[in-house]
Amino acid sequence: MTPLIRLDDLTIAYDRHPAVHHVSGAFAAGSLTAIAGPNGAGKSTLLKAIMGELRPAEGRVEHRLGRAEFGYLPQAAEIDRRFPISVIDTVMLGVWKTRGAFGRVGPADVKRAGEALAAVGLDGFGRRHVGSLSAGQFQRVLFARLLLQDAGVILLDEPFTAIDARTTRDLVELVIRWHGEGRTVIAVLHDFELVRAHFPKTLLLARELVGWGPTAEIMSSANLMKARAMAERWDEDAAACEAEEAPAA
Numbered sequence: 001m002t003p004l005i006r007l008d009d010l011t012i013a014y015d016r017h018p019a020v021h022h023v024s025g026a027f028a029a030g031s032l033t034a035i036a037g038p039n040g041a042g043k044s045t046l047l048k049a050i051m052g053e054l055r056p057a058e059g060r061v062e063h064r065l066g067r068a069e070f071g072y073l074p075q076a077a078e079i080d081r082r083f084p085i086s087v088i089d090t091v092m093l094g095v096w097k098t099r100g101a102f103g104r105v106g107p108a109d110v111k112r113a114g115e116a117l118a119a120v121g122l123d124g125f126g127r128r129h130v131g132s133l134s135a136g137q138f139q140r141v142l143f144a145r146l147l148l149q150d151a152g153v154i155l156l157d158e159p160f161t162a163i164d165a166r167t168t169r170d171l172v173e174l175v176i177r178w179h180g181e182g183r184t185v186i187a188v189l190h191d192f193e194l195v196r197a198h199f200p201k202t203l204l205l206a207r208e209l210v211g212w213g214p215t216a217e218i219m220s221s222a223n224l225m226k227a228r229a230m231a232e233r234w235d236e237d238a239a240a241c242e243a244e245e246a247p248a249a
């Protein structure tokens, strides 16, 4: 395997409270990986650290990728859809992400944006306001934006939450297509059936790494029980690396 992104003893903390603790391993170039784990396990935090949005408290994320090489789909709850923007302009943000805010956007880009909307089943929706879309339609718009961005690494934070089975199936097909094109895809997922059916690799997180490798091996009932037990023991007020920092007796 050719490692594309390496995590080296990675710890991410908010106000010194660790959300991701001493995680090491690597995502291979072209791999398709699910990040699974209980609520509060640090999954979203890990995605943000991978693309450089959060700085490690300890350890490193190592890669040679520029920011524009990451396509990111945030959790739906983090997006404010009241912003007055049309569907087509939302999709066009995918171009600006690669060319910068002052990059030139031409008719060819508008055509590609229309094609991306058609590819996610939203032909003719371009002029609609994003606030008028259903949750599933809006998720399709965000996937169209990723299509336009054409990034080599795609990070998805709970891409199939609160959307119906048909939309999920269509969007899973896109993910599989991206994988087939050699892109590296990392997705935070709650639905274990989807993980087992479509994701060859899984990173199981409970703030610390429970396991990282082939999905069938990692998603064992023993590992899932271990993750749940670790979640029950979390102390939200624990300081980072208390054990290491404690003075010797």
Ligand SMILES: Nc1ncnc2c1ncn2[C@@H]1O[C@H](COP(=O)(O)OP(=O)(O)OP(=O)(O)O)[C@@H](O)[C@H]1O
Pocket: 014, 019, 037, 038, 039, 040, 041, 042, 043, 044, 045, 046
């Ligand atoms: N901006 C923040 N400031 C302070 N604490 C945060 C922040 N974001 C996340 N946390 C805390 O970090 C921990 C991990 O959160 P994170 O959202 O990464 O978990 P998750 O595994 O994605 O959870 P979920 O499955 O519920 O979405 C939680 O205890 C959370 O409260």
